[in-house]
């Protein structure tokens with residue numbers, strides 16, 4: 001059995017949707033965290049400061065998990081005893097309700113529900129008090145433990161983030177099909193935008209791309225406003241955390257570029273404006289109501305960058321209005337925005353829409369959004385793609 005994680009030395013996993021590992025890895029490196037890519041995340045090693053930094057600063061990660069240990073497990077009978085060896089008192093503190101996610105692959109134990117029960121028995125044994133298993137859809141604030149068995153090797157992790165990290169605490173209002181904030185951030189990073197030229201989202205919806213761009217350009221940590229699960233751990237170092245916040249606040253800078261959003265739906269524009277207001281970021285973006293297909297060239301700077309998530313339907317063959325929209329969008333990209341760099345999110349199998357756009361784009365990454373496989377397409381003249 002591996003040595004259980006101690007108070008200051010952790011094996012961690014920053015999770016992300018499969019396909020975004022390169023983007024997450026380069027982002028983590030930019031905040032001093034170096035690790036190993038695995039499918040769906042980056043494994044890294046570090047102390048409390050790395051744990052807090054990853055949670056506070058990562059724009060792309062979904063969660064930061066702490067690996068408690070890995071051991072061989074062949075039967076449910078031996079499970080409670082083995083689970084009881086971990087220092088649950090550190091992570092549960094006084095809380096006696098927990099959420100568990102269990103998965104079994106290619107192992108003698110194949111019943112994930114029974115595995116959850118054994119984990120609860122093991123934790124109760126260690127704490128000498130009964131612990132309740134709560135559905136993981138209830139109570140995001142409750143501790144979340146992950147147990148995964150692959151080929152009879154059991155890995156236990158505890159979630160340090162709490163609510164999923166895309167929940168920044170900045171956004172209050174939404175529209176249909178909003179992007180998760182971590183996906184919007186991944187799109188902006190993968191597009192290569194450096195925060196120095198104008199960024200436009202011509203299909204801005206509730207403003208997720210716009211808000212993420214402002215947070216980046218202003219060096220505001222995405223986790224500045226929220227709470228994290230590690231704050232309830234016994235080893236929570238409030239002084240270290242406050243120091244980290246204090247240092248991050250000093251990095252704040254006024255964005256040096258224009259950040260623009262357009263949407264033809266008045267409700268979407270209202271949502272974006274209300275979100276910006278709620279986040280105290282209204283001064284840093286200009287949001288207009290309008291149809292991007294009808295916008296005039298002189299309303300935009302000569303160069304800049306488009307990062308966007310246009311609408312797409314599931315039955316693409318029959319959706320003539322979408323084909324017309326993409327065709328018109330391609331046309332204005334070739335004219336009004338011909339000196340701009342372009343990054344567009346598009347379903348992987350939306351060949352009809354891509355053809356309609358008639359614009360040279362190449363795939364920079366593929367991931368899943370709302371259960372649909374999507375590609376981030378960027379202009380193909382970019383000969384030196386980072387990702």
Ligand SMILES: C[S@@+](CC[C@H](N)C(=O)[O-])C[C@H]1O[C@@H](n2cnc3c(N)ncnc32)[C@H](O)[C@@H]1O
Nearest residue numbers: 178179203204205206208263264265291292311
């Ligand atoms: C997929 S949603 C964008 C969601 C957005 N990324 C978010 O996170 O909220 C697409 C948006 O494009 C807008 N839209 C559709 N056609 C448009 C057009 N011709 N001009 C401007 N906006 C348009 C819709 O109103 C919708 O809000």
